[in-house]
Amino acid sequence: METADGTSAGRPRQRTRTGKRPAGRAQSASMADVARVAGVSSQTVSRVANGYAGVTEETRQQVLAAMKELGYRPNSAARALKRGEFRTIGVITFGLSTTGNVRTLEAIATSAAHEGYAVTLLPVAVPTQDEVRGAFSRLGELAVDAVIVIQEVHLLDAVPLDLPPNVQVVVADSDAGDRYTVVDTDQAGGTRTAVRHLLDLGHRTVWHLAGPxxxxxxxxxxxxxxxxxxxxxxxxxxxxxxxxxxxxxYRAGLELASLEDCSAVFAANDQMALGLLRALHERGRTVPDDVSVIGFDDIPESGSFLPPLTTVHQDFAEVGRRCVEGVLRQMRHDATAHGTTLVPTRLVVRDSTAPPP
Known part of the structure; x- marks a missing residue:
């Protein structure tokens, strides 16, 4: 039988003079072992392991050095039971190939770490109802306190979801109605700015290369x-x-290049705008002298397109930060408060737009 500190009753554990176990032992160090080597109480070790205040920096460093020496790893499961939370946020995302999803995920991970939370990623390869339902079902097997769903397709309103109890949900880049908190870029506002920019330059109308x-x-x-x-x-x-x-x-650009009355195109993202620029160039349509092109996203490479692309800037970092802020607010304050937060966009004017010929 083992006692609370991991020793066997009636059989004291052998140690080296520094408090280490003899080499070759597979048993892990306990909190009592760390306290003995650091010369402090087990309560002090607990406070350091859990990040609580009330410990001097000198003592904290002593405890951390003892943890490193003994290879001590705090028991996260025990801490979760004590606190009533796992300090982990689950993220369900549909496709890691798109620029927006990757940059939003990066921002979520960074913001979560800043708040002391880890991130568990559940990628969904194919955005179907069964896949969505399966991803949420798997959450019941994972130790997460909240879920952020990065989903741009219309599925949440069509899938009956069975969420683990007390798990809060925030949805990014989607329309989840009033059932969940939603964080999104101001899609409509950014588009209006782009179209108005082209009309103000004097173009009679604006063609649109839309997304799926x-x-x-x-x-x-x-x-x-x-x-x-x-x-x-x-x-x-x-x-x-x-x-x-x-x-x-590119394929759409070959079609648009053949239209003599097409002098301005608003592409729904920068990647499609890149293909459009190539098609126009191959068909002898100069940008922006013959055709103005404007994109959406402001990916890092857009300023290096030929010509540099005028585009609508999305603040993916702010979207990710607001997602984490939303789930933490629900966890700590009001689990029933739902609403939509729109992150503003801004127009970045470069060399791909000009007055019509």
Whole structure:
């Protein structure tokens, strides 16, 4: 039988003069072992391990040195039971290949670490109802306090979800109605700014290279493009559809390059704008002298396109920070408070837009 500090009753554990166990032992060090080597109480070791105040820096360093010497690792499961939380946030994301998802995930991980939380990632390869349901079901097997869903497709409203009790949810880049807290870029506002910029340059209308039909962000941008043209008294031209990739932008660009009345194009993301620029160049349409092109995202490479791309800047870091802020607010204050937070965008004007010929 073992006592609370891990020793066997009636059989004292052998130690070296420094408090270490003899080499070759597989048993792990206990909190009492660390306290003995550091010359402090087990309560002080506990306070250092849990990051509590009330310990001098000198004592904290002594305890940390003893932990390192003995290879002591705090029991996170025991701490979770004591605190009633796991200090872990689950993140469900649909596709790690898109710039926005990767940058938002990076910001979530950074913000969570700053608050003392770890992140458990559950990637969903195919955005289907079964996959969404399965990802949420797996949360019941994981020790997480909250969930952030980075999802741009319309699935949350169609999938009956069985969430673990007391797990809070924030959704990024989606339309989850009033059931969850939502954090998103101001898709409509950014689009209106882009369209208005082209109209103010003197273009009679603006063509739109849209994202995939199932995308929430693509729908918001297409709706705002159409509404802004209508508000300005212009008839929206036929929408051209892509799939976020540069290749789809290239294919659409070959079609748009053949239209003599096409002098301005708003692409729903920078990657499609890149393919569009290539297609226009191959067809002898100069940007911006013949055709102005504007994108959305402001990816790091957009300033190096030829010509440098005018685009709408999304603050992915702020979206990630607001997601973490949202789940922590629900956990600590009000689990029933839901709403939508829109992170502002801004237009970055470069060399791909100009007055019409």
């Amino acid at each position: 039909e199932e995308s929430y962000a693509a729908q918001r941008r297409a709706d705002a493009w159409r509404a802004e043209l209508t508000r300005a008294g212009r008839t929206p031209p036929p929408l051209v559809r892509g799939d976020w990739s540069a290749e789809s932008g």
